[in-house]
Amino acid sequence: MAALSALLVSLLCTPAVVRLFRRRGYGQEIREDGPSSHATKRGTPTMGGAVIIAATLVGYGVAHLLVLGQPGRGPTASGLLVLGLMAGLGLVGFLDDFIKIRKQRSLGLNAASKFLGQLVVGVAFAVGALQFRNSAGLTPASTNLSFVRDYTAASLGAVGFVLFAYLVITATSNAVNLTDGLDGLAAGSSLMVFAAYVVIAFWQFRNSCVLSPDLAPCYSTRDPLDIALVSAAAMGACFGFLWWNASPAKIFMGDTGSLAIGGAFAGIAIVTRTELLLIVLGGLFVIETMSVIIQIGVFKATRKRVFNMAPIHHHFELAGWVENTVIVRFWIISGLAVAFGIGVFYADYLSFGPLP
Numbered sequence: 401m402a403a404l405s406a407l408l409v410s411l412l413c414t415p416a417v418v419r420l421f422r423r424r425g426y427g428q429e430i431r432e433d434g435p436s437s438h439a440t441k442r443g444t445p446t447m448g449g450a451v452i453i454a455a456t457l458v459g460y461g462v463a464h465l466l467v468l469g470q471p472g473r474g475p476t477a478s479g480l481l482v483l484g485l486m487a488g489l490g491l492v493g494f495l496d497d498f499i500k501i502r503k504q505r506s507l508g509l510n511a512a513s514k515f516l517g518q519l520v521v522g523v524a525f526a527v528g529a530l531q532f533r534n535s536a537g538l539t540p541a542s543t544n545l546s547f548v549r550d551y552t553a554a555s556l557g558a559v560g561f562v563l564f565a566y567l568v569i570t571a572t573s574n575a576v577n578l579t580d581g582l583d584g585l586a587a588g589s590s591l592m593v594f595a596a597y598v599v600i601a602f603w604q605f606r607n608s609c610v611l612s613p614d615l616a617p618c619y620s621t622r623d624p625l626d627i628a629l630v631s632a633a634a635m636g637a638c639f640g641f642l643w644w645n646a647s648p649a650k651i652f653m654g655d656t657g658s659l660a661i662g663g664a665f666a667g668i669a670i671v672t673r674t675e676l677l678l679i680v681l682g683g684l685f686v687i688e689t690m691s692v693i694i695q696i697g698v699f700k701a702t703r704k705r706v707f708n709m710a711p712i713h714h715h716f717e718l719a720g721w722v723e724n725t726v727i728v729r730f731w732i733i734s735g736l737a738v739a740f741g742i743g744v745f746y747a748d749y750l751s752f753g754p755l756p
Contacts, residue, residue, distance in 0.1 A: 401466055402629045403598075403636035406459025410640025414451050418644065418651045421445035426501050444649060447497045449657020452587075452637045453490045456664075457483060459633030477532035478540040478623035479630050482667035485525040486634075489573050490660030492517035497654040508655065518570045521663070526565035529670060530558060536610045538622040541565070546673040548748040549619060565666075568675055573662030575685035578692055578711045580658040583647035585713065585727050587638050589684050589734035590661045594635035596681050596738045597668050600745055601628035604672060607749070617752040621672055634664055647724055680744060683737025684730060688712060 421427075427443035460475075460483060467473040495517070496508035509517070529541035543561040545554035556564055580586035604624035607615050621627075638661070644650045653661075662685075669678040679686055691712035698706050708718035716726045 402459040402463035403632040403639075404459075405462040406455040406633040406636035407640045409458045410451055410455035410637045411643055412640075413455070414448065414641060414644045414651060417448065417451050418445050421447065421651070426497075444652055446501070446652040446654040447494060447656045448641060448645065448651040449490060449493060449653040449655070449660050452634075452641050452653060452657050453487055453660050455637035455640060456486065456630070456633045459636055460629055463629050463633070476623035476626040477534075478529075478621075478671045479626035481525055481528050481540055482627065482630050482664060482671060484528075485521060485569070485667040486660045486664040488521035488524070489518065489569075489663035490656050492521065493577075493655030493657065493659035496659075497656050515570065518573060518659075519566060522566040522569035523562060525569065525667060526562040526670075529565070530561065532622075534622055536622075538610070538620060540622050540671045542620075542673055544673075545676070547676040548674055548745050549617075550673050564675075565670055568670065568678070569663060569666040571689070572666040572669075572678065572682070572685070573659045575682065575689040576662035576665070577655055577658040579685050579688045579713075580653060581711060582713055582717075582723055582727050582730075583649035584642055584645050585730055586658055586661070587642040587645050587653060588727070588731050590665075591635050591638035591642065592731075592734050592738045593665060593681050594631045594638060596742050597631040597672065598628050598635060599742060600674065601625070601631055601668070601672055603745075603749075617749060619673070624672065627668055627671055630664070631668060634661070647727065674745070677741055677745060681738055681741035683740070684734040687733070691715070 422445055426445055426447055460479065464473070464475055492509075492514065496514060499508035526541070530539050530543070533539050541561065542550050543556050543558055544550040544552055545556060545564075576586055576590065579589065601621075601624045604619040604621050605611075605628060607618050608624060609615070609618035609620045612618060641653065641657075645653065665678060665682060669675045688711045691707060692710045695705060695707050695710035698704060707715035709715055713726050713730060717723060
């Protein structure tokens with residue numbers, strides 16, 4: 401119900417948002433140094449990420465309304481913190497998009513202002529995630545470094561965790577932002593990662609150390625079922641938005657959506673104790689980010705470019721690939737990364753012995 405509600409809200413409400421933004425002139429500005437084929441996209445409504453955020457919140461709310469009054473089924477600290485992180489970074493992205501529109505340019509907030517916004521939201525989330533201890537003594541986040549579960553021997557401490565969480569949040573939100581350069585590329589890739597976290601969080605719920613302490617292995621996460629709901633709602637929201645964002649896009653998610661989605665990924669990874677696994681699940685976003693780092697680093701050192709243009713999806717466009725070809729092939733890469741990530745997660749579970 402969380403996924404279906406978010407899907408319907410996103411699918412049915414996006415056309416109204418497109419019409420509203422067109423009337424107000426909220427159109428996308430295009431990079432002057434980008435592929436020439438993108439010139440036709442100038443003026444396409446942007447800030448569509450607001451629909452994704454709203455649909456996710458509605459999906460989460462509807463799911464909880466259906467079980468209203470049942471003990472232990474209300475909103476949880478973990479779920480609300482992740483949604484707060486998503487909305488907070490969405491607000492930073494909204495300010496960035498709004499400045500672009502008002503000043504009619506392809507750059508919004510300067511780098512310092514954007515990082516400051518991410519710092520405030522990220523640190524607030526990290527500090528909050530170490531509070532709200534439940535009856536089992538678990539907080540939404542752990543100060544231990546995590547891959548598919550906590551490494552108790554690798555404790556970061558409270559201060560170290562806050563710094564680490566900020567790095568994860570900033571890196572992930574900016575990685576999705578860099579990937580959002582072609583119609584439907586970020587939305588389609590993101591829904592796959594959210595789908596993976598529906599599986600992972602629900603698996604943690606079914607094998608919870610709190611509910612079934614005798615299980616081996618089990619997972620010490622505070623609110624895995626509620627995080628599965630958040631992931632399902634975000635997945636449904638991305639599905640509905642993709643209908644209108646697919647090529648040729650009727651609306652772009654803008655930084656409003658890309659920063660919010662990246663923040664949701666980071667928040668979910670932190671509260672499910674899978675921060676390092678996110679690198680595998682979000683393999684496409686890692687590739688996109690590394691292409692920018694390599695391009696800038698090599699150019700500063702040698703004054704030569706490794707790629708025709710960065711991020712790497714533009715490299716293939718300038719190499720002659722049709723935009724839809726780039727999008728579909730990059731979706732395939734994202735799907736393979738997600739499948740491999742789920743395989744790694746399940747392989748760890750099997751490593752504890754044969755299934756009963």
